[in-house]
Amino acid sequence: MIKLNTIYRVSFYVIVLLVFCCGGFLQFTLGISNTILSIFITAICFANYFLYLFKTHKIISHKIIFWAFLYIVLIVFSGLHNNVSNLKILIYLIFPLLPLGVFLFNFINRKRGLLTFRGIFKLFFLIATLQLPFLLAQKMFYSFFIKFNRSGQFIDKSDFTFGTFFIKSDHSLGIFILIIISVLLYKRQAIKGVLRFPNFSIFYLSITLFFTESNISKLFLVILLSSFVLIPFYKKHKKSVIFKLGLLSFVCLLIFIGFSVRENDLIQKKLGGSFERQFSIESSQKFYDLGTAKRFQIVMVAVNNLKVKWIGDGPYSYFDIRKGKFKLTRHFSQFIWTYFDLGIIGLIVVLGYIFSIVSYLNIEKGYPYLIFLTIILVYTLYTTILSDIAIVFSIITVFGFKNNIKSEKLFPSSLV
Numbered sequence: 001m002i003k004l005n006t007i008y009r010v011s012f013y014v015i016v017l018l019v020f021c022c023g024g025f026l027q028f029t030l031g032i033s034n035t036i037l038s039i040f041i042t043a044i045c046f047a048n049y050f051l052y053l054f055k056t057h058k059i060i061s062h063k064i065i066f067w068a069f070l071y072i073v074l075i076v077f078s079g080l081h082n083n084v085s086n087l088k089i090l091i092y093l094i095f096p097l098l099p100l101g102v103f104l105f106n107f108i109n110r111k112r113g114l115l116t117f118r119g120i121f122k123l124f125f126l127i128a129t130l131q132l133p134f135l136l137a138q139k140m141f142y143s144f145f146i147k148f149n150r151s152g153q154f155i156d157k158s159d160f161t162f163g164t165f166f167i168k169s170d171h172s173l174g175i176f177i178l179i180i181i182s183v184l185l186y187k188r189q190a191i192k193g194v195l196r197f198p199n200f201s202i203f204y205l206s207i208t209l210f211f212t213e214s215n216i217s218k219l220f221l222v223i224l225l226s227s228f229v230l231i232p233f234y235k236k237h238k239k240s241v242i243f244k245l246g247l248l249s250f251v252c253l254l255i256f257i258g259f260s261v262r263e264n265d266l267i268q269k270k271l272g273g274s275f276e277r278q279f280s281i282e283s284s285q286k287f288y289d290l291g292t293a294k295r296f297q298i299v300m301v302a303v304n305n306l307k308v309k310w311i312g313d314g315p316y317s318y319f320d321i322r323k324g325k326f327k328l329t330r331h332f333s334q335f336i337w338t339y340f341d342l343g344i345i346g347l348i349v350v351l352g353y354i355f356s357i358v359s360y361l362n363i364e365k366g367y368p369y370l371i372f373l374t375i376i377l378v379y380t381l382y383t384t385i386l387s388d389i390a391i392v393f394s395i396i397t398v399f400g401f402k403n404n405i406k407s408e409k410l411f412p413s414s415l416v
Contacts, residue, residue: 045101071096082314092315174217
């Protein structure tokens with residue numbers, strides 16, 4: 001009989017293979033959708049947990065489960081209230097169930113010690129180092145590779161740099177590389193002996209990240225590297241008057257430069273117009289009606305011109321899952337999607353869910369924790385992070401949980 005430990009290890013490598021190595025290839029050549037792959041991987045996670053459950057007769061008590069349950073209830077309630085089809089409601093449950101499944105899957109390893117942190121990091125580091133040649137090939141030979149596209153999606157050149165990850169997963173790839181770099185910076189003692197040249201690895205992975213199309217990831221890379229250098233320097237010299245004056249002068253200089261170049265033609269081209277035009281409610285409404293509004297413009301229209309949504313318009317009111325197209329605008333994020341689908345109550349639940357996950361990750365308190373939390377929240381403004389298996393799986397797998405998760409008996413010992 002196959003042992004639970006063996007099933008778990010095989011499941012882990014199958015998930016890693018699908019998420020980080022060949023998922024994009026399967027989508028691109030066979031047309032397997034992101035949703036189908038994510039549901040399948042989530043099912044693997046839950047299957048392992050249920051096997052563990054019946055083997056140990058223990059159930060987990062955790063805040064993550066509480067928020068996931070609230071999330072599920074709200075989705076069902078909003079769906080029924082807005083007369084959404086049962087199929088759409090079921091598929092929409094991927095948002096609470098995917099992170100919950102990964103959490104439960106990870107819990108098994110933390111309880112049984114089947115996979116070590118060093119082993120996981122070594123595997124993830126190898127995957128990260130393989131991305132650069134794939135990114136270069138995708139950039140250089142786009143016109144050749146695109147002929148084999150069977151995904152059913154239009155993929156322009158900017159979306160084709162996904163490495164070995166899922167299609168259009170630039171943010172997933174970006175945050176994955178950021179996670180590896182953050183471990184190299186802040187957990188070097190934990191991986192001592194795993195890598196021979198950690199500093200060169202940081203340089204190589206930084207180059208890799210700059211070949212992706214995730215601009216927010218590039219910004220966070222600069223912040224991450226800068227914080228690693230500047231925070232110790234700040235702690236050492238924060239009482240110095242000269243240091244404080246220098247820091248204040250530097251901030252003022254940045255503000256002055258930003259103000260001076262705001263009308264630059266190149267800057268305006270990148271932004272899509274002047275600051276006044278971008279932040280005008282009239283322009284925001286115009287772009288919203290055209291379906292081209294940017295994320296902050298969508299927020300401005302929702303706050304100023306739309307009726308307040310408390311429980312939203314129901315699952316997939318923002319995105320038409322049958323056609324694979326957005327109904328309102330082409331830009332989206334977890335927060336925007338949630339507001340239109342589940343309303344203000346949905347935003348509160350999603351924030352609670354995200355905080356419950358981040359709060360129990362094994363991240364050093366203080367600046368590292370604040371930086372990490374900020375990064376997660378910003379990504380939530382740019383992508384649907386809770387349904388992104390690459391982001392969720394890499395974060396939870398690498399950083400793990402604290403040791404304060406309770407296990408309770410599911411069945412009385414007399415029945416075992």
